[in-house]
Amino acid sequence: MHKFRPHIEGWLLLLPAAVLLGTFTHFPAIRSFINSLYTTPRRNRPAKFIGWENYQILLEDDIFLQSLWNNILFALWTIPLSIILALLMALAVNSNLRGRGLLRLIFFSPTILPMIAVANIWLFFYTPGYGLLDQIRSLFGGSAFNWLGSKETVLECLMVVTIWKEAGFFMIFYLAALQQMPEDLREAALIEGANRWQIFWKIMFPLLMPTTLFVLINAIINAFRMVDHVVVMTRGGPDNASSLLLFYIYEVAFKFWDTGYAATLTVVLLLILTVVAIGQFFFMDRKVHYQ
Amino acid sequence: MTRLEKVGSWLLGVIWVLPLAYAIWTAFHPGEYSTRFELFAPLTLENFHKAWQAAPFAQYFFNTVVLVTVILAGQLVLCTLAAYAFARKQFFGSDVLFVLVLVQLMIMPDVLIVENYQTMNFLGLVDTTGAMALPYMASAFGIFLLRQTFKTIPKDLEEAAKLEGANTLQILLYVFVPLARPIYVAYGLVSISHHWNNFLWPLIVTNSVSTRPLTVGLSVFASTDQGIDWSIITAATLMTSAPLLVAFLIFQRQFVQSFMQAGIR
Numbered sequence: 001m002h003k004f005r006p007h008i009e010g011w012l013l014l015l016p017a018a019v020l021l022g023t024f025t026h027f028p029a030i031r032s033f034i035n036s037l038y039t040t041p042r043r044n045r046p047a048k049f050i051g052w053e054n055y056q057i058l059l060e061d062d063i064f065l066q067s068l069w070n071n072i073l074f075a076l077w078t079i080p081l082s083i084i085l086a087l088l089m090a091l092a093v094n095s096n097l098r099g100r101g102l103l104r105l106i107f108f109s110p111t112i113l114p115m116i117a118v119a120n121i122w123l124f125f126y127t128p129g130y131g132l133l134d135q136i137r138s139l140f141g142g143s144a145f146n147w148l149g150s151k152e153t154v155l156e157c158l159m160v161v162t163i164w165k166e167a168g169f170f171m172i173f174y175l176a177a178l179q180q181m182p183e184d185l186r187e188a189a190l191i192e193g194a195n196r197w198q199i200f201w202k203i204m205f206p207l208l209m210p211t212t213l214f215v216l217i218n219a220i221i222n223a224f225r226m227v228d229h230v231v232v233m234t235r236g237g238p239d240n241a242s243s244l245l246l247f248y249i250y251e252v253a254f255k256f257w258d259t260g261y262a263a264t265l266t267v268v269l270l271l272i273l274t275v276v277a278i279g280q281f282f283f284m285d286r287k288v289h290y291q
Numbered sequence: 292m293t294r295l296e297k298v299g300s301w302l303l304g305v306i307w308v309l310p311l312a313y314a315i316w317t318a319f320h321p322g323e324y325s326t327r328f329e330l331f332a333p334l335t336l337e338n339f340h341k342a343w344q345a346a347p348f349a350q351y352f353f354n355t356v357v358l359v360t361v362i363l364a365g366q367l368v369l370c371t372l373a374a375y376a377f378a379r380k381q382f383f384g385s386d387v388l389f390v391l392v393l394v395q396l397m398i399m400p401d402v403l404i405v406e407n408y409q410t411m412n413f414l415g416l417v418d419t420t421g422a423m424a425l426p427y428m429a430s431a432f433g434i435f436l437l438r439q440t441f442k443t444i445p446k447d448l449e450e451a452a453k454l455e456g457a458n459t460l461q462i463l464l465y466v467f468v469p470l471a472r473p474i475y476v477a478y479g480l481v482s483i484s485h486h487w488n489n490f491l492w493p494l495i496v497t498n499s500v501s502t503r504p505l506t507v508g509l510s511v512f513a514s515t516d517q518g519i520d521w522s523i524i525t526a527a528t529l530m531t532s533a534p535l536l537v538a539f540l541i542f543q544r545q546f547v548q549s550f551m552q553a554g555i556r
Contacts, residue, residue, distance in 0.1 A: 006380055014388065028410065092299075114505075116509060125310045
């Protein structure tokens with residue numbers, strides 16, 4: 001009995017967290033896959049096994065393909081841009097610039113705001129005619145333009161909102177890394193006659209690599225997880241031009257109540273996140289040390 | 292820094308502050324000045340007053356405070372226990388279980404809305420604070436963060452407490468928790484600001500004024516027939532974010548440090 005004590009104690013300590021984790025993360029992930037093989041149960045029709053049929057529907061579903069493509073574009077633009085801006089911000093705030101405290105406050109403040117508040121603020125900013133964007137444009141002779149109502153601009157508008165909100169968040173991780181960077185490395189390089197450009201690319205940038213990877217993973221997850229602004233600003237429109245994957249799942253599940261198909265879409269999203277996780281495992285393991 | 296870099300930095304700063312500054316201007320001025328910029332336009336709190344009257348914001352505030360408190364309390368207890376098990380106990384399957392916990396860092400409850408809604412429906416919890424809070428309580432992030440911290444606490448302290456006759460829970464409460472205090476503060480701030488701002492899951496799982504948090508309340512308010520009275524909508528928007536913004540302004544250093552600490556581990 002004595003031998004088992006630490007095992008039992010360990011299990012008991014873990015039990016409450018394990019139950020909740022299992023119920024709301026692992027179980028639903030597995031259930032998504034199982035339900036994706038069935039039709040949606042309706043009042044007088046129980047769920048029927050249909051194998052891969054939902055996945056065949058998926059491949060011919062234009063809205064799904066559009067949402068997936070939008071999401072990929074969204075990730076490809078917002079992630080590098082917010083990371084570059086975050087790095088620039090961190091460099092600015094970490095310098096001897098006067099008023100850098102105020103600047104840091106300005107860059108970081110969007111992070112504290114709820115995405116839904118941010119969405120409201122930008123909705124106003126983009127308002128055709130009298131939003132600030134059109135007002136600034138009118139100074140240069142531009143006319144009113146429906147930024148969120150046009151297929152050509154709506155996704156870009158949402159990207160800007162996301163970058164505005166995220167860059168300041170990523171900035172603090174770079175700031176932390178920059179502050180820990182040993183000053184003598186820089187001085188040694190200066191003595192060797194390196195210019196600032198070389199110092200940045202040859203010394204600072206490699207040292208910032210673990211931070212960049214950490215931020216990158218976070219940014220990828222967020223690109224597929226955050227759809228609050230879509231719900232508030234565009235509802236995926238016009239014509240699904242701003243629909244993202246999770247938003248489409250939300251619509252299919254809670255507007256059309258097609259839970260079988262929504263489960264199929266969820267599986268796709270889970271697959272994407274799993275690929276990111278595996279990528280992180282192979283790519284990051286050697287670079288970042290979680291003692 | 293060269294002059295060009297200085298100008299560039301401030302230009303970026305000005306661009307960054309514009310949307311928020313515009314919202315603040317509109318919220319504190321009468322409607323007719325919302326898009327006209329005159330330095331001496333009269334200031335007013337009228338918009339805030341109207342917004343407060345137009346929707347049950349007091350109830351929403353209360354709901355959000357309860358929600359955030361419940362989640363944080365649950366997280367602190369569950370994550371502390373689990374983190375201690377992973378940091379100090381050798382038990383069957385601990386490695387596999389730890390990997391299973393880390394899965395949640397990637398696959399968050401945020402994306403499992405379809406199945407989790409069905410679970411809540413099955414449990415009869417739809418439209419309760421519990422439904423909003425439960426999926427987030429066993430936070431992988433919290434477990435991971437605390438485990439890393441607990442691992443750095445010297446074993447001698449634990450042994451000494453054991454000699455004094457303390458049991459596991461006492462050791463945890465009187466040795467580990469006090470020593471990890473800065474990490475708890477950091478985690479608490481991150482958790483509060485995250486869940487104060489959470490929107491999609493509460494939107495799905497609530498449908499009444501008595502449970503709805505601020506974010507959902509704000510979206511309902513902004514979308515239903517307010518016309519487009521932007522003065523009132525921006526006032527409501529700022530009002531709902533105000534507690535966090537004010538807390539941030541006061542505890543700026545602590546906030547930034549907390550986010551850094553929580554992120555780097």
